[in-house]
Amino acid sequence: MSAADDRIFLLAPSLAMLFLAGLLGICWLNQRQQRFLLWLCSAYALTALYLGIRSLLSPEDLDHHATGIGTLYLLGSWCLARSFAERRRVSTHPGLALLIGLVALAALFYFTHIDQNFWDRLYSFNLGIALILLLPVSDVFKKPRAKDWLNQTLLWSYITYALFTMARPLLVSLWGHTGLGGAMQPNSLYWATTLMSVLFFALLFTVLICAVTMRDIVSQLRSERDHDALTKTLNRRAFNEAARLRLADQRLHPIAILAGDIDHFKRINDGWGHERGDRVLQLVSATLQRNVRSPDLVARFGGEEFVLLLKCIDLAGAGRLAQRIRLELGADNTVLPHEAQLTMSFGISAVKASAQLDSALKEADRLMYSAKNAGRDRAHTAGVLYPDAGPGLQMLAATP
Structure with missing residues (x-):
């Protein structure tokens, strides 16, 4: 060259x-x-x-x-x-x-x-x-x-x-x-x-x-x-996709759905501002995620409502988990003023197949509102409970 x-x-x-x-x-x-x-x-x-x-x-x-x-x-x-x-x-x-x-x-x-x-x-x-x-x-x-x-x-x-x-x-x-x-x-x-x-x-x-x-x-x-941008939990669409995959795996059964709603959340936003409300949502999200296992799911369905899918657990175990979450939130005074207490109401249902997911979500939602109507800061479930299910947990009939 x-x-x-x-x-x-x-x-x-x-x-x-x-x-x-x-x-x-x-x-x-x-x-x-x-x-x-x-x-x-x-x-x-x-x-x-x-x-x-x-x-x-x-x-x-x-x-x-x-x-x-x-x-x-x-x-x-x-x-x-x-x-x-x-x-x-x-x-x-x-x-x-x-x-x-x-x-x-x-x-x-x-x-x-x-x-x-x-x-x-x-x-x-x-x-x-x-x-x-x-x-x-x-x-x-x-x-x-x-x-x-x-x-x-x-x-x-x-x-x-x-x-x-x-x-x-x-x-x-x-x-x-x-x-x-x-x-x-x-x-x-x-x-x-x-x-x-x-x-x-x-x-x-x-x-x-x-x-x-x-x-x-x-x-x-x-x-x-x-994921929800504020709480970093799953959104409704992602929860439904992931839940159906878990329901198809028989090794994860029995599976329970736990629906929770923050009590008097509108009062929190109106009384202390939306920034305080956002911090409450983040605190609730962190508490829920801290109390679940892998591959349990935590999702924010909108507003102040959260839904959990819990694997390898019966209704009584899910009820005890709801009680533990209630007690942790009630004892945490880092977000709300000292005179206020953060509480949630829960509804718990069982789900056996992906085809039953929608009906199980509706049942958990119905039981959650039943808990709110009964005075809030409690969990309602359908099915048999162990004697040590704890205070604040009530068994209701599976159908209205």
Whole structure:
């Protein structure tokens, strides 16, 4: 190839890296909460700048500016590590990264200007890069790891890139038998391998990151669709979908429906304001969720009404749960003024199949209003109760 063709070949990976950086920058502008995208964009931009300058300089000029150019590559590698750490919510250990970076730059300066040993220069600098990249990995393995294949592929691709960076000088020297100075030539086997490997892993990371980010966005949208924004409980539609799935699993039976309504909620809103009312709803939601198990369901059906689906429990057990919730709410004075007491009324019904869900919800709702008409702050149920069901719990006939 001509010199012009060589230059185009050498610059192509850096231009591709700049394109990927711009793509990730656009993604970050639309998803600013995904901060790791900004760090990955910075990593690509700095690496592209390093590759472009490194490809254009002659070996003599490269020696003269080696420390400054190496700093760009180190900063790009740290930004890549920071992006990975942000994604996994772990630390990059910046103090240790700074120490490794300074040692790598010192070695680069020493083997360039004092003891001119090209391979020691490559080995020490690539080792520093790899160590910076691997800093967040130990913390990742200490945390519960995501089991989905996308996150696992991203993790091991990142580790492979760090290890390949460390081993690249050795692999190329064994493969190409390059002389001492040959690796520093712009069209050398080592530099071509560096360009292609950096571009390959950048493309791989971009594809995986975009896939993971899109999946996270879809999951977030689905969560927002399925959950009440104020209380973070399920909404009516999501409850009905999840309830039917649980009712189809015979291992979860017997199943009970518990419908609860906050007593005098309109009085709370009118007397102390809607902000206080919102805090009451959040307190009730937290209390309900604290008292259920997995895979029980908690949903806000609208206004001040909540519905629970309880697995592996009979009516008496559901009644005792309602009593426990009543007592916890009555003892909590953190939201309402001290002279006021927070209470709820409950209705409890049994459900045996998904086809009976609607009728069971209506029955629980009817019993809840029966509890309100009987004086509030109590639970009404249909069926047989154990003697220790507790005060405030009354058994009613299953039909009006």
